């Protein structure tokens with residue numbers, strides 16, 4: 700069967716990661732979490748004392764960290780300079796700084812190159828999730844999905860994931876999420892946006908299973924039409 704490239708974009712908490720992993724696993728495709736790559740480079744900047752609010756300082760060193768992404772949807776993995784980074788990239792500190800780092804054009808150029816190389820190497824095809832996959836990274840993707848959901852639904856999903864010290868109340872989770880979406884949507888370099896030819900799926904009142912079925916159906920429809 701010919702390889703297929705699926706781009707899944709949308710704001711935080713719309714279900715991109717869960718949907719992408721499940722669709723890739725079901726269809727035997729590779730999987731790439733591009734948000735994890737931006738989180739990894741942000742984590743490296745913070746660990747190395749770089750002032751992440753200074754775009755010049757970020758641009759000057761953004762070629763240094765070696766970022767490697769696993770592409771098995773059943774075992775998502777990310778490492779920085781050979782060290783497992785899956786845990787540290789999910790802290791609230793990284794989450795609060797990732798929009799500033801990912802707005803730096805030099806960072807985007809570098810990470811976009813990595814993403815295209817990974818997609819090109821995926822023999823059976825790949826599901827790539829992020830913010831600008833359908834518009835910029837892989838504009839020729841076979842299937843493009845743009846997931847949305849109400850801020851209330853997204854905040855409820857996100858705060859359900861946070862535990863212990865990191866747990867925040869619903870209102871502050873909602874505020875942080877809205878702030879990050881606004882930053883990601885308004886930056887100059889490749890902002891969060893729906894591609895003109897993407898299918899928009901509002902997941903507010905859908906179960907995860909329904910979203911997965913919807914995306915699998917769109918991919919199978921595309922394959923059948925070839």
Ligand SMILES: Nc1ncnc2c1ncn2[C@@H]1O[C@H](COP(=O)(O)OP(=O)(O)O)[C@@H](O)[C@H]1O
Pocket residue numbers: 709710711712713714715716717718856857859860902905906907908910
């Ligand atoms: N349709 C859905 N209904 C309810 N919960 C969902 C749905 N889709 C995803 N979730 C849950 O919401 C949380 C955020 O999903 P995730 O896939 O990480 O979103 P994103 O990658 O867009 O930020 C996860 O805990 C996930 O299990």
Ligand SMILES: Nc1ccn([C@H]2C[C@H](O)[C@@H](COP(=O)(O)OP(=O)(O)O)O2)c(=O)n1
Pocket residue numbers: 710711712716733734735737738797798801802828829830831832879883
């Ligand atoms: N293709 C992408 C993917 C993520 N980013 C940036 C912007 C996002 O706020 C961060 C983190 O993305 P991630 O998908 O991990 O975020 P959430 O899982 O939605 O919390 O990375 C980006 O600029 N471009």
